[in-house]
Amino acid sequence: EAQVTQNPRYLITVTGKKLTVTCSQNMNHEYMxxxxxxxxxxxxxxxxxxxxxVTDKGDVPEGYKVSRKEKxxxxxxxxxxxxxxxxLYFCASSPSSRGSNQPQHFGDGTRxxxx
Amino acid sequence: xxxxxxxxxxLHVQEGDSTSFTCSFPSSNFYALHWxxxxxxxxPEALFVMTLNGDEKKKGRISATLNxxxxxxxxxxxxxxxxxxxxxxxxxxxxxxxxxxTFGTGTRLTIIP
Numbered sequence: 001e002a003q004v005t006q007n008p009r010y011l012i013t014v015t016g017k018k019l020t021v022t023c024s025q026n027m028n029h030e031y032m033x034x035x036x037x038x039x040x041x042x043x044x045x046x047x048x049x050x051x052x053x054v055t056d057k058g059d060v061p062e063g064y065k066v067s068r069k070e071k072x073x074x075x076x077x078x079x080x081x082x083x084x085x086x087x088l089y090f091c092a093s094s095p096s097s098r099g100s101n102q103p104q105h106f107g108d109g110t111r112x113x114x115x
Numbered sequence: 116x117x118x119x120x121x122x123x124x125x126l127h128v129q130e131g132d133s134t135s136f137t138c139s140f141p142s143s144n145f146y147a148l149h150w151x152x153x154x155x156x157x158x159p160e161a162l163f164v165m166t167l168n169g170d171e172k173k174k175g176r177i178s179a180t181l182n183x184x185x186x187x188x189x190x191x192x193x194x195x196x197x198x199x200x201x202x203x204x205x206x207x208x209x210x211x212x213x214x215x216x217t218f219g220t221g222t223r224l225t226i227i228p
Contacts, residue, residue: 103161
């Protein structure tokens, strides 16, 4: 089944403890992206990647890192999480590096709580 | 950060009625606009990708139009059904090939049986 898989789905952790949220897609998509969703603010793009080893900042990249060493994986790294990073996170992918003319396929979301 | 606005923020519609809502975006240098449907506790699902001024797209009872010169897109739902209850999101794709997406905050639609 074609899908975008995020892990974990839920995580409660403490300030400063490094964490990684994994994202994997099995559709051979070139474009991958991370979003956070906060009440009243909608989905905001954190980072995106147009292909392997090509990543770029979205609108809210501060406090996050990403890497794209393989086509299928696009992990989101929080080196020193803080409470303001408590949010619902979505990973998404689309077929071509030109994400504009192809819709995004979203994972099921990861709910992070940073205490 | 580009401004993408959706209105209204929320909407209650009687089952069987038709409805529409708006996504406004910068009219200069348009590249593409996406519409997504997002049900509670699920992930957003793509409805339409709009790229050309005057585009009209349809999927069942849902359709969308695009006016890039004035910077808006309408989403229409004909004969609303309870399963149409969801948040509808539009996403503006930045021009100049950098492939950033900026989402609006969504229109939350509730269908009253």
